[in-house]
Amino acid sequence: MSDVGAPKASEQVTLLEHVTLLHAAHPDGPLPEGGRPYPDAAQRARLPHSDEPFAVRQRRLIEVVTSIYEAEPSPERAGAMLVAALTSQRAEPRLAGWLAQEVASFDPGWRRRVGRELAYDGGERGMVGVGLALLSGVASPEDTAPVRLLGLLSRDFGQLAIRVLRHVPGAGGDLVWLAERSDPTRHAQAVEALCDLAEPVTHAWLLREGVRLDGPSTAAARRVAETVGLADLLDGEEIPPDVVEQAGRLLLAMTQRGAGSAELRDYTDAASALVRFSRAAARMNATLDRYAMIMALLADLHTGQAATLAWPDRELALVRTALDRLLDQSAWADCLADAARSGNPDTYRRACWATQLRTTLRQTPPVTPSSNDFRARIAIRVSVPDPAHRGTVETRILVNGRHLCAEAFTAGPAEQPENLLGPDHPLHADVEPHEVRLAQTDCTEGCCGALFVTIERRGDEVIWRSWRNPDCPGLDLPTLHFDAAEYDAEVARAEADHSWEWPARTVARLVRARLREQPDLLARWDCAAGWVAAGPPDTSRVEVSYFHPARPRGGDDLWLQFVAVIDLPANDPEDMRDEIVRRITDSDPRRPQWLAGGSAEAAQAYGFDWPPRRS
Template structure:
């Protein structure tokens, strides 16, 4: 080797594989800090349109395939001049080299083991995907700990016979998307340990359709019917049932699960034999909510009343109540509020009687995921949205109930009862037209983005209907302090537009999320109105800590502050461009709490 070549080799950064090994030794139990950053290569990839990226990668690979004099190091150096992402590698290689030669695979192994540039390592992983062997597993698993490589590493390991346990070890130390890929790849695996791991996937990582696939593939109903059904299986089954009712993957799947009623019945029958824990109590409570007014109601039919009664019996028994009362006194705020929530929800969990009912449902106030409060309308004991629309949750109580949208007058008014998970503009919603017709209220002219016939026209006794709507509008018992504050502030800003108007601002939304239990968020825009679409506009946001404060007192203080101080001077700019801010005489700064 010449002196020049020796110097070049010595000047090269450490390989990404060695970088991952070092970090893994320092942090052996979980994900690498910041995904393994900073990388030893020379910076982020340039911004290049996808078609150009793929053409450039194709040209480099064709050159290497056609010129046998080129070494793996030559291929590496050419990759450093590319812009490459995971999708590019998979797509280009599937078209250009679906059955790579031994030379190409040897080069791929060299890139994974010796590459110091992310682009080159991604190309190596892509080439090995579907062609890796047991000897490749340690390197692929280790380099996959770096977040830029996790998805391709998961895909590569998933196709190596006998590498399931290595894939699990990588998945448990990877980002959410990579772990989801691993769980999907292992869903049908025959190994009992692997199947246990798949069923134990946290609910916030499971889409509703994947939860159903796991339940079907693993024979969940049959497993729950065995005498050997243990605590772990019971926990897994409850997790899967709740995941199947979620609409956060564009639609609920519980109604498509043919054994839903059997699984619910067997799972509830086993509940009383489980040791009382807060997590189990929360799952039981949410399943009961879904059986009463949610997506599980149509799936189990006439069984639901008995199932709910049995769940309430378990949660009201002495061991469970004592555990919950201890939890409600905990110094841990999350534990305390979750335990208090279960205690308050048990009396509410019943199948509504009568022709027309409105139920506000507050899910588990656990900060994991993004639980949403829903206003569920129930007709003849069956939830309207769950029976007619599976693409998203019912509307929030603020939008559907407290603004008077359910009130019936002689003037027909179309009302949206539910919006698709991905927003109304993408996948629509469920709408009905409400009108008073003499002594009756009529819901008619249904409009839905669901296939098939819309719901039939519904008629209600007007007096009974009005009483239930009025009751629901005045019922704020479900709120927690931050949500109460948000309602009070929003109502006062709506009642007096001059509060923000004096600063040439207009109110946006004000709400509180269960994920941020003690926090409310207020938004507003400036200027208050635009004369033309092209005119600049900015959105501002305030984050309000409600912990330990009376909502009524704090709301009054906030309104007074907005009257006396320009809110643009204290709020964070969360929407609008730097150029737009300059045109309005303001400076755009990156928000820190949004």
């Protein structure tokens, strides 16, 4: 048995030695390939693979550890027995994930001694994983240095190492060290652990680096805000400009849905933090990043989660006005004007987005309730995220000035405009009722739900009723009544408004319309159009999907999906549409390089080689 720092008996290179050498060569960032290949690669290649379900293999590992603990109270002999047992089987580190809970009742001293031997002297990954699982909850400060090093082998041991460190008092600095050198997933896990520890010495780092926009750590934005006391940080006269900016980014992250539900409405101090941010924002110097951050917050204050908070009288309007007036100041206006003249396409594109968004917000003030108290008023706004960050284009439906989906459904974004404002006209009201999906989760509605409503026309009214969320059987939302003429006019206006589109999105819409209007273009190749999507705003890429055969006869029929990815130089959108359609339909579009889905059986039946699995 070896304590921390004791020499190992084996001559095999341990994973701790392996990662120590790699870290010396790459001290400041994630290890290349997550530290792979490991020194046990040849040994593991000789072990047989198991086709048993994950749960069966996991239970077997738990039984091995439990039986040795019960049979051998001596840590020295138990360690040797576990080494022998784990060496003879292909134990994967992820199998050890639940082991920490199963061994929680074991003697802490036994777990600590055996865990150290396996984790620090182990040359095989399953052995190290079990060692870290045993150390969870019983590690001491002397364990933090080797544990955080093993955590650099992020794919297999990052989460296990974080689990160990989160239970060690005073390990906040070690978690920060590991987070700074980890991939986005482990960074987010370390941030969650730091929020659990809540050590004041880490608060400045959490505010500055805890949340990375576009990354999984956005899901921790609310917890970070609560841990650092965000609203209190903004309550003062001499707030450093960098703290104001960091606070703004944190508030913005709470409105993002990419890593989970938008959490601003669940943040108790959201309204007061936004009020204080609006007062302190003038302390920042004008930059394009800060301008874009304020614009994104303003958009949310008009049509997003922030607009639905429980605001005191007139407070919401005051916050909007304060931020809007700040952007009117010469330094901020000049900043945007300089960006609009930039030769850098990303900077120019971002300036165009901010200009368009500001114009839209000013031209379309929040809707006020109808003079008829019985009838609601509807407004439809398309929300486009900052092109410098990932995000979803949403169709935000405001009822009496409030974002309906943001209040009724927080598990995912509202539907994209192509789905609600496209040629199928789902928002049109007819005498025959029909159901429309207004929002769904980032995964699928079958997984975590969606928001549906039934729309129908009755005389001079349009009625929204029978709200439904498959993941929330008890959903109870009121029936809404709209004046039919006002409703029809707003839906028609929104369907005709394409000012929010970037060039590739416009081309995608035109391609979609052409293939819809002329189905024979693909039908002559026994294909039928599927979805058409635009690439990110920084590209001219358009992706066109289609299926072969065009009309499968039933659910068990064989089919293949193709996706043509075409990137053209920027040009007139209609000319680009014509070129894309020509490239796809002038010759057989069933091309091997565009094969994207289906099955190996279908590929064989239709004469294609099935794409090999990625290693």
